[in-house]
Amino acid sequence: xxxxxxxxxxxxxxxxxxxxxxxxxxxxxxxxxxxxxxxxxxxxxxxxxxxxxxxxxxxxxxxxxxxxxxxxxxxxxxxxxxxxxxxxxxxxxxxxxxxxxxxxxxxxxxxxxxxxxxxxxxxxxxxxxxxxxxxxxxxxxxxxxxxxxxxxxxxxxxxxxxxxxxxxxxxxxxxxxxxxxxxxxxxxxxxxxxxxxxxxxxxxxxxxxxxxxxxxxxxxxxxxxxxxxxxxxxxxxxxxxxxxxxxxxxxxxxxxxxxxxxxxxxxxxxxxxxxxxxxxxxxxxxxxxxxxxxxxxxxxxxxxxxxxxxxxxxxx
Numbered sequence: 001x002x003x004x005x006x007x008x009x010x011x012x013x014x015x016x017x018x019x020x021x022x023x024x025x026x027x028x029x030x031x032x033x034x035x036x037x038x039x040x041x042x043x044x045x046x047x048x049x050x051x052x053x054x055x056x057x058x059x060x061x062x063x064x065x066x067x068x069x070x071x072x073x074x075x076x077x078x079x080x081x082x083x084x085x086x087x088x089x090x091x092x093x094x095x096x097x098x099x100x101x102x103x104x105x106x107x108x109x110x111x112x113x114x115x116x117x118x119x120x121x122x123x124x125x126x127x128x129x130x131x132x133x134x135x136x137x138x139x140x141x142x143x144x145x146x147x148x149x150x151x152x153x154x155x156x157x158x159x160x161x162x163x164x165x166x167x168x169x170x171x172x173x174x175x176x177x178x179x180x181x182x183x184x185x186x187x188x189x190x191x192x193x194x195x196x197x198x199x200x201x202x203x204x205x206x207x208x209x210x211x212x213x214x215x216x217x218x219x220x221x222x223x224x225x226x227x228x229x230x231x232x233x234x235x236x237x238x239x240x241x242x243x244x245x246x247x248x249x250x251x252x253x254x255x256x257x258x259x260x261x262x263x264x265x266x267x268x269x270x271x272x273x274x275x276x277x278x279x280x281x282x283x284x285x286x287x288x289x290x291x292x293x294x295x296x297x298x299x300x301x302x303x304x305x306x307x308x309x310x311x312x313x314x315x316x
Contacts, residue, residue: 002029004066005157005188006051011060013046013212020046021057022212033179033189035203037299039307043212044192048159052082064157078106081155081187085162087146089134096121096130099148106153120152123181125174140171147175151182158182159190164198176202196299206299210307224297227305228255231274231297233266236290237282240264244285251277 006028013021021043028034038044049055051062053071062069064076089098099117107113121127124144134142143163151158160179164172179202183189193199199206200220207217216223240259248257253271257264268274275294282289 005030007063009061013057032204033183033202035199035206036192038209042210079156081150081158083147083150083160083163094131099152102149103152116152120148124148140167143167157188161192223302227297227302228269231268232295234293235264
């Protein structure tokens with residue numbers, strides 16, 4: 001067990017009749033990239049705002065770096081960086097001035113601040129744009145500026161809330177590589193996203209929350225073991241009769257068989273040689289086989305089974 005950077009215990013936040021956060025428990029260790037996943041309205045943003053002491057809450061406790069977090073915990077807040085989904089920069093200031101301004105909220109020494117600002121500009125790849133006003137930047141470059149403003153003071157804990165929404169692939173890759181680099185350099189990261197492939201790529205542990213509750217927490221491997229579907233086999237073929245479908249269903253680890261548009265879909269739970277068994281049954285019945293795919297469960301499958309909703313279908 002490593003050092004706990006964030007410990008949320010029994011957190012409750014109500015808005016009149018609505019319980020936005022319902023006895024939530026969360027523990028994040030030093031050096032993690034911790035994925036916080038949930039459908040819209042699940043309580044993610046409310047939890048983050050409580051963690052930052054931007055919202056009061058009805059019950060529970062929040063500790064950051066081992067200390068109780070309060071609105072006046074400036075010593076703690078100095079060590080936190082926040083990159084929210086809505087870009088928060090000052091339109092009248094250019095790229096350099098924006099980063100300098102936000103860094104200056106935490107770093108008083110001018111020499112240190114200049115060094116930090118220059119490093120942040122290089123880090124997000126905005127060297128050629130330092131004199132640009134925000135309105136002159138593309139969406140992807142604006143996101144990079146937003147990140148530089150949030151991390152220039154070298155925080156130990158960084159919260160990224162949907163940092164890659166509506167950016168071009170190049171900027172997206174730059175942002176993801178940057179997050180890995182920040183983590184490698186010692187920052188603990190809390191990451192929320194609607195893009196499952198990002199979470200798979202980045203996060204060491206993941207919590208899925210819904211209706212204000214923490215439903216499950218674990219590594220992606222641990223979460224994938226929780227779902228019934230362990231393998232989906234898709235085969236392009238013809239002439240699949242009900243008799244063949246029934247025969248497939250009789251196999252020990254197959255629990256669902258579907259055939260439409262020339263594709264046979266077989267869902268399996270457990271077992272190591274499901275593909276061999278399926279192809280064997282088709283060969284015995286002289287059924288020609290085209291392309292064959294075998295897919296292991298994704299985080300989206302886990303999310304769908306646990307919450308009843310598919311995260312990738314949701315709007316940012």
